[in-house]
Amino acid sequence: MADITYKDGEMLFQKKDRAENFFVLKAGEVELFDPDSNKQIAILKPGASFGEQAILDGGVRAVSAKAKGEVTCIEISAEALRKLLGSSPGIIQPVFEAILLELYMHNDLRIKGYPFNKR
Secondary structure, X not given: OEEEEEOOXXXXXXXXXXXXXXXXXXXXXXXXXXXXXXXXXXXXXXXXXXXXXHHHOOXXXXXXXXXXXXXXXXXXXXXXHHHHHHOOOOOHHHHHHXXXXXXXHHHHHHHOOOOOOOX
């Protein structure tokens, strides 16, 4: 687990990259977008987590992520998070995995254009 800083416009990951890290946004904004259609999916604010595919199935990225301005993220490797969860007592691991699955489904619907309410 480490704090990583990205410069404006720097890519955190690209669509079809192997998903190896989970991110928590500490400062700045991150744009999630589909480079194939040039469609913006979301603008993430501090406190948001993303990259859950790395934890759920070790798959590949469904979208790209780019820093908007200077960005600081906590990056957690899938392996480190799995070890941490595996050493946690009782219900923590299944609850965390359920939350990540919900986030994954929400993001998948957003990618497919499901119209969420804008606030």
